[in-house]
Amino acid sequence: MAPIAGETPAPGPDRQGSEMGGRMKTLIEAKHLSLNYGSKAALQDLSFTIPAGRVVGLLGHNGAGKTTLMKALVGLKRPAGELTVLGRDPHARRNELLTELCYIPDVAVLPRWARVSELITLMSGLQPRFSADRARQLLKRTSVTEQDKVKHLSKGMVTQLHLALVAAIDAKLMILDEPTLGLDVMSRKSFYEMLIDEWCDGERSVLISTHQVEEVESLLSDVMMLDEGRLVLNISLEEMDSRFVALSHDPEAADAVAAGHPLLRYRLQGRHTALFDGAPPETISHLGQRVRPSLVDLFMALTRKPEIQGREL
Numbered sequence: 001m002a003p004i005a006g007e008t009p010a011p012g013p014d015r016q017g018s019e020m021g022g023r024m025k026t027l028i029e030a031k032h033l034s035l036n037y038g039s040k041a042a043l044q045d046l047s048f049t050i051p052a053g054r055v056v057g058l059l060g061h062n063g064a065g066k067t068t069l070m071k072a073l074v075g076l077k078r079p080a081g082e083l084t085v086l087g088r089d090p091h092a093r094r095n096e097l098l099t100e101l102c103y104i105p106d107v108a109v110l111p112r113w114a115r116v117s118e119l120i121t122l123m124s125g126l127q128p129r130f131s132a133d134r135a136r137q138l139l140k141r142t143s144v145t146e147q148d149k150v151k152h153l154s155k156g157m158v159t160q161l162h163l164a165l166v167a168a169i170d171a172k173l174m175i176l177d178e179p180t181l182g183l184d185v186m187s188r189k190s191f192y193e194m195l196i197d198e199w200c201d202g203e204r205s206v207l208i209s210t211h212q213v214e215e216v217e218s219l220l221s222d223v224m225m226l227d228e229g230r231l232v233l234n235i236s237l238e239e240m241d242s243r244f245v246a247l248s249h250d251p252e253a254a255d256a257v258a259a260g261h262p263l264l265r266y267r268l269q270g271r272h273t274a275l276f277d278g279a280p281p282e283t284i285s286h287l288g289q290r291v292r293p294s295l296v297d298l299f300m301a302l303t304r305k306p307e308i309q310g311r312e313l
């Protein structure tokens with residue numbers, strides 16, 4: 001599918017990387033990134049920037065390339081193209097980069113034998129920007145205590161502990177690969193609350209990959225959508241609201257609306273709805289009511305297989 005938003009960031013000071021005190025505030029700059037696993041193209045010509053102070057959702061179906069992109073950003077994979085993370089080539093200067101970047105991979109594990117207090121000591125020795133006091137303060141938001149052993153904690157508690165340890169690092173960028181996988185709704189909610197309340201300060205940026213599209217919509221400032229290794233949308237939520245329009249209409253208008261080539265036709269609260277990139281054509285805009293498309297609607301529209309797009313309801 002052809003990218004519907006340019007692969008270069010949309011205009012606007014934030015997407016271009018603002019300048020403050022003479023220093024560019026772009027945290028990630030990627031130009032034409034591509035990466036293959038054998039004959040499989042996992043990333044295909046991605047270009048984007050992530051400025052300071054953003055909470056960016058990385059969305060995509062299974063196998064879309066999210067983990068591969070995150071691994072490239074933290075220097076674990078070396079894609080073709082140009083990539084700068086916090087001013088460095090992440091692969092060549094990985095150790096240095098990791099002092100300013102927090103990363104929780106999708107298969108993150110904490111040593112099961114360890115006590116929480118021992119992990120705090122370990123982190124203090126390993127990570128120069130880690131604050132043990134800050135970690136203890138963050139743990140107070142959770143039901144985990146310093147005396148607990150990791151092996152006695154539930155999955156949700158381990159994830160909270162992991163975030164408390166990582167958020168106690170005074171970094172500029174946090175990369176989270178499906179951090180709430182396997183957690184119940186309450187644990188997911190408290191994870192994101194802690195992240196936003198305790199770590200995001202308007203200068204730091206977070207990149208989160210997730211399949212919980214509905215849940216993260218209210219947290220995000222920006223969204224990047226990957227489809228089979230391609231960046232099909234890179235947009236702020238504000239721009240999304242002004243650019244995409246959905247038209248809710250009576251069933252009798254279905255044929256006329258379909259002739260206006262919507263991106264997606266679906267049902268919203270039982271009503272026939274059609275999603276357009278931009279204003280619906282004038283010839284049909286009177287046939288229904290404009291409604292705000294959700295991120296999920298947009299995600300469905302842009303990442304569905306072409307053969308089922310525009311399918312009859």
Ligand SMILES: Nc1ncnc2c1ncn2[C@@H]1O[C@H](COP(=O)(O)OP(=O)(O)OP(=O)(O)O)[C@@H](O)[C@H]1O
Pocket residue numbers: 037040041042060061062063064065066067068069
């Ligand atoms: N080590 C590997 N060797 C070969 N192919 C791989 C490897 N890792 C990933 N792939 C393939 O690359 C593509 C992208 O995988 P990736 O794990 O980045 O996707 P993802 O979006 O993170 O998926 P998920 O949501 O399921 O975690 C997939 O087709 C996957 O099968």
